[in-house]
Amino acid sequence: MKCPKCKDPMVTLELNEVEIDYCYSCQGIWLDQGELELLLENDQNSDKLIASIEADKNSREKKLKCPICRKKMKKISAGIDGTVRLDKCSQDHGYWFDKGELELILKMGSKSENSRVVNLLQDMFNK
Ligand SMILES: [Zn+2]
Ligand SMILES: [Zn+2]
Structure with a gap:
């Protein structure tokens, strides 16, 4: 699969038993549909x-193409106490996270400061 942003080939990595696609060039992450829900711990947040x-x-960012169907993705926003802007395939293939955005989202989605998945993510990339 190629990075929607820089077109470099992405590598598949495993985060908490979920396969994620990672681009070493721009440090963006692709999650297939349903994988975000798997990474977020099941709690109210x-x-x-x-x-x-x-x-x-209202987003004026350049639209990226889905790495699976090559169609232009939608800009979406998500967030509790703040907003992160993401790209989502309109055919529901998945989500694209620019550098650091997945970490932000996972932090918002977990009630504890010390989310296990966030720690795993940091271990993986912040070396
Ligand atoms: Zn890239
Ligand atoms: Zn798609």
Whole structure:
């Protein structure tokens, strides 16, 4: 699979038993549909976060193409106490996270400061 941003080939990594696609060039991450929900621990905050996802019609960022169907993705926003802008395939293939955005989302979606998945993510990339 190629990075929607820089077109470099992405590598598949495993985060908490979920396969993620990672681009070493821009440090972006692709999650297939359903994988975000798997990474978010099941608690009230993660439900709130998923419910907060909505189309971001005012975004002027360049639209990226889905690495699976090559169609232009939608800009969406998500967040509790703050907003992160993401790209989502309109055919529901998955989500694209620019550098650092997945960490932000996972932090918002977990009630504890010390989320296990966030720690794993940091171990993986912040060496
Ligand atoms: Zn890239
Ligand atoms: Zn797609």
